[in-house]
Amino acid sequence: xxxxxxxxxxxxxxxxxxxxxxxxxxxxxxxxxxxxxxxxxxxxxxxxxxxxxxxxxxxxxxxxxxxxxxxxxxxxxxxxxxxxxxxxxxxxxxxxxxxxxxxxxxxxxxxxxxxxxxxxxxxxxxxxxxxxxxxxxxxxxxxxxxxxxxxxxxxxxxxxxxxxxxxxxxxxxxxxxxxxxxxxxxxxxxxxxxxxxxxxxxxxxxxxxxxxxxxxxxxxxxxxxxxxxxxxxxxxxxxxxxxxxxxxxxxxxxxxxxxxxxxxxxxxxxxxxxxxxxxxxxxxxxxxxxxxxxxxxxxxxxxxxxxxxxxxxxxxxxxxxxxxxxxxxxxxxxxxxxxxxxxxxxxxxxxxxxxxxxxxxxxxxxxxxxxxxxxxxxxxxxxxxxxxxxxxxxxxxxxxxxxxxxxxxxxxxxxxxxxxxxxxxxxxxxxxxxxxxxxxxxxxxxxxxxxxxxxx
Amino acid sequence: xxxxxxxxxxxxxxxxxxxxxxxxxxxxxxxxxxxxxxxxxxxxxxxxxxxxxxxxxxxxxxxxxxxxxxxxxxxxxxxxxxxxxxxxxxxxxxxxxxxxxxxxxxxxxxxxxxxxxxxxxxxxxxxxxxxxxxxxxxxxxxxxxxxxxxxxxxxxxxxxxxxxxxxxxxxxxxxxxxxxxxxxxxxxxxxxxxxxxxxxxxxxxxxxxxxxxxxxxxxxxxxxxxxxxxxxxxxxxxxxxxxxxxxxxxxxxxxxxxxxxxxxxxxxxxxxxxxxxxxxxxxxxxxxxxxxxxxxxxxxxxxxxxxxxxxxxxxxxxxxxxxxxxxxxxxxxxxxxxxxxxxxxxxxxxxxxxxxxxxxxxxxxxxxxxxxxxxxxxxxxxxxxxxxxxxxxxxxxxxxxxxxxxxxxxxxxxxxxxxxxxxxxxxxxxxxxxxxxxxxxxxxxxxxxxxxxxxx
Numbered sequence: 001x002x003x004x005x006x007x008x009x010x011x012x013x014x015x016x017x018x019x020x021x022x023x024x025x026x027x028x029x030x031x032x033x034x035x036x037x038x039x040x041x042x043x044x045x046x047x048x049x050x051x052x053x054x055x056x057x058x059x060x061x062x063x064x065x066x067x068x069x070x071x072x073x074x075x076x077x078x079x080x081x082x083x084x085x086x087x088x089x090x091x092x093x094x095x096x097x098x099x100x101x102x103x104x105x106x107x108x109x110x111x112x113x114x115x116x117x118x119x120x121x122x123x124x125x126x127x128x129x130x131x132x133x134x135x136x137x138x139x140x141x142x143x144x145x146x147x148x149x150x151x152x153x154x155x156x157x158x159x160x161x162x163x164x165x166x167x168x169x170x171x172x173x174x175x176x177x178x179x180x181x182x183x184x185x186x187x188x189x190x191x192x193x194x195x196x197x198x199x200x201x202x203x204x205x206x207x208x209x210x211x212x213x214x215x216x217x218x219x220x221x222x223x224x225x226x227x228x229x230x231x232x233x234x235x236x237x238x239x240x241x242x243x244x245x246x247x248x249x250x251x252x253x254x255x256x257x258x259x260x261x262x263x264x265x266x267x268x269x270x271x272x273x274x275x276x277x278x279x280x281x282x283x284x285x286x287x288x289x290x291x292x293x294x295x296x297x298x299x300x301x302x303x304x305x306x307x308x309x310x311x312x313x314x315x316x317x318x319x320x321x322x323x324x325x326x327x328x329x330x331x332x333x334x335x336x337x338x339x340x341x342x343x344x345x346x347x348x349x350x351x352x353x354x355x356x357x358x359x360x361x362x363x364x365x366x367x368x369x370x371x372x373x374x375x376x377x378x379x380x381x382x383x384x385x386x387x388x389x390x391x392x393x394x395x396x397x398x399x400x401x402x403x404x405x406x407x408x409x410x411x412x413x414x415x416x417x418x419x420x421x422x423x424x425x426x427x428x429x430x431x432x433x434x435x436x437x438x439x440x441x442x443x444x445x446x447x448x449x450x451x452x453x454x455x456x
Numbered sequence: 457x458x459x460x461x462x463x464x465x466x467x468x469x470x471x472x473x474x475x476x477x478x479x480x481x482x483x484x485x486x487x488x489x490x491x492x493x494x495x496x497x498x499x500x501x502x503x504x505x506x507x508x509x510x511x512x513x514x515x516x517x518x519x520x521x522x523x524x525x526x527x528x529x530x531x532x533x534x535x536x537x538x539x540x541x542x543x544x545x546x547x548x549x550x551x552x553x554x555x556x557x558x559x560x561x562x563x564x565x566x567x568x569x570x571x572x573x574x575x576x577x578x579x580x581x582x583x584x585x586x587x588x589x590x591x592x593x594x595x596x597x598x599x600x601x602x603x604x605x606x607x608x609x610x611x612x613x614x615x616x617x618x619x620x621x622x623x624x625x626x627x628x629x630x631x632x633x634x635x636x637x638x639x640x641x642x643x644x645x646x647x648x649x650x651x652x653x654x655x656x657x658x659x660x661x662x663x664x665x666x667x668x669x670x671x672x673x674x675x676x677x678x679x680x681x682x683x684x685x686x687x688x689x690x691x692x693x694x695x696x697x698x699x700x701x702x703x704x705x706x707x708x709x710x711x712x713x714x715x716x717x718x719x720x721x722x723x724x725x726x727x728x729x730x731x732x733x734x735x736x737x738x739x740x741x742x743x744x745x746x747x748x749x750x751x752x753x754x755x756x757x758x759x760x761x762x763x764x765x766x767x768x769x770x771x772x773x774x775x776x777x778x779x780x781x782x783x784x785x786x787x788x789x790x791x792x793x794x795x796x797x798x799x800x801x802x803x804x805x806x807x808x809x810x811x812x813x814x815x816x817x818x819x820x821x822x823x824x825x826x827x828x829x830x831x832x833x834x835x836x837x838x839x840x841x842x843x844x845x846x847x848x849x850x851x852x853x854x855x856x857x858x859x860x861x862x863x864x865x866x867x868x869x870x871x872x873x874x875x876x877x878x879x880x881x882x883x884x885x886x887x888x889x890x891x892x893x894x895x896x897x898x899x900x901x902x903x904x905x906x907x908x909x910x911x912x
Contacts, residue, residue: 015812015813018811018813043690043691051809051814053817077809163655164620167655167656168656168658173652176650176652176693177652178651178693195655196629196632196633196634196651198655199624199651200624200626200629201624202624231714232714232718233497234499237634237711254693254711255691255693255710258687258688258717261717261718262717265725266803269724269725269728269799269802270799270800272725273795273799274792274795275800281801281803281804281809282809283821284821285821285825285828288825289828289829292793292796292829293829293832295792296792296793296829296833297833297836299789300785300789300836303788303789304840306788307782308781310784311778311781314777317780318774318777321770321773321774324770324773324780325764325767326763327780328763328784328787328896328900329756329763332755332892333752333756336751336889337752339729339730340730340731342729343725344729344731344735344736344737345737347725348737352467353507353736355467355474357507357508358508361509365739365741365744366744368741369741369745373749373752380753384760433792440784440788444784
């Protein structure tokens, strides 16, 4: 998608702002810093903190009068949040977290070490601390960690008028709520009514007569990834959370679900590329090395497999050294084809569009598409071999190897993630290495093998 | 993230349901088909249609009494929507689209060919057709295409009581709305009030006293990707859309923004893997070939570059054929490192976390991280070379080439997408090919070059 003129403008504006902030920090100009930062949205302040160096960051935090509040703390990327919290005086952290809803406090706590966690828990009032500790008792990445505990509920026999009167008297309403949830006397949710419906219905209308047609709940122990999937699939705005007895314990709103979906996407993309999903553009050298070296080492071993295959054909290569120059073409084109097929498959597994029901048809489609691609590329290569090397036999070896490897790449790209998924593992995690190893080994084997048969 | 037991159950349930649907279609058992499909959410019906073969699909559509309604049509993947619409009688399509909001009709129209578009436009009532045609006059992928035109507005001097009375009398309210937008007499939006605030404020409170602190609008011509970014960055639920004179023309809600964000992610992931972003798991062989062959052909040429580099060293290889077996190790590990660095950079550009402000620091970080990774891998490789080949000189060649290529890969992985971005091009689109070409060429060149210097 093209960028609009406006976006360019805004990016330039943001860059200019950042320069001014850094100048103010360098000049220790507190007044100017306040003037620059105070009007900004918490998310934009967090972006500034993320983009400057660690030294500038602590300079800024020491100078800025406005100081970090709960919203900014929530917005800051996990990779630098710990550093920021540790640099702040205890009372500033305490005040910042006290403003936040419990689900936001939980979100901050999750990524901190023990001592920083204690610092924050100690700062909370008793009721909030208990709520946060209860939320933390749910498994990591579960709906229970994601939900807010402040829920707006009403009995189904209430009228619209009664509901509005109740809401006007309530002083504990959450910042964001989009439905009134109807619950039975045992606190089991039985439906919900949108606020728009309540506002537009007559005062004497009964809540139970204006509920939404479709109503879903999730369990507190459900994985947050599944929750995000429900929001996306069924276009939910908010969704009640129940415990194992079906009793209402909280509610998840779409902004949280959107966050999770965004993180899931990031995870898929980074894992496919063989990077730890906790890595961030703000990481230092050591964190970067730690997030990448493991797969590089794995690749060192799998690449050695290719070397082993090639070494079996040293005699063939010695008799025609040109083969050594040409063999990467078959392997590399296979690698691209495997990655293409893999990306489509991993994405479709994530959106649940690739299922056992259509897996066989997809594999069959890949096989034929790989064949067609292979034949096309084979013709081009064979033609080039005849033109440049005047050697139709070499051309036929290249062509046969290319077709083989394209078919293996296309089908392997979907079979490998399907197999990982079947075994309950994340298909994005290790598929990439498997598939490229497969296409490399197959590429060298097919090319040198055919060469040994045809040319010698 | 681990799958929960519940997810497995639900996936099995969905698979079972699909089997039953296919059995009912095969047995032409209309009653059973209705029983299976009628209780389902439109999104789940669309999933079933997507996962079965084209023949089963037309069988199902002919048999099912309930028939396709607007919601199902909206949910169906673009790749099969045209086929479905063409197979339906005109009056069914007409009835289906008449139920939809104009923004959903626009969403359907966008992906259709001229004749299918006509069929739908003809089915609409005059007022709706004009609204749809107006929306279609905005550029593709713009906010104007995304917005719904039904907006709930009020003058700022209204009280909560007046607003509620007005809403109770309005029979044209949109399905989904979360704010009442305050506009001046010239229809310029000046703020908005959440429905929760209206419901909980006293009847005589003025709207202007309970507006949200932060208020943003987008222009109808803004790119939808920017709109999605705003929703994500500022946690918006809905956002007014204005024309070039600042007058309110519509509103975008978070579910549409979430959709766009999801599509953007898909686009990034597929483009990084060298697949056309319009490809889908439902594509046939020809569509699949068309979405992948272009990059394969490009790769055929770039791979020939590697072949050209290698062929310059035929003499070196001829004198030590083992080099041919070992050279892919350096190239392949470089390819992985480049992909890792690239994925992090492309992701960070998309989330606007990599900006001109921190680009230099990120490049410097990559350079040092590449150096550290390179040294580690070099030590392992050199050690292996000494153990297996008893050749410290070969080990030193491998080590030097590895360090060179890791540094090139890590810095190239961030420089290439930055350069594309600077030129106003999508960094996800062509970066992958550039970076792997770079690491391949550099890998072979460094390894064979050092070998020529050291070993001969």
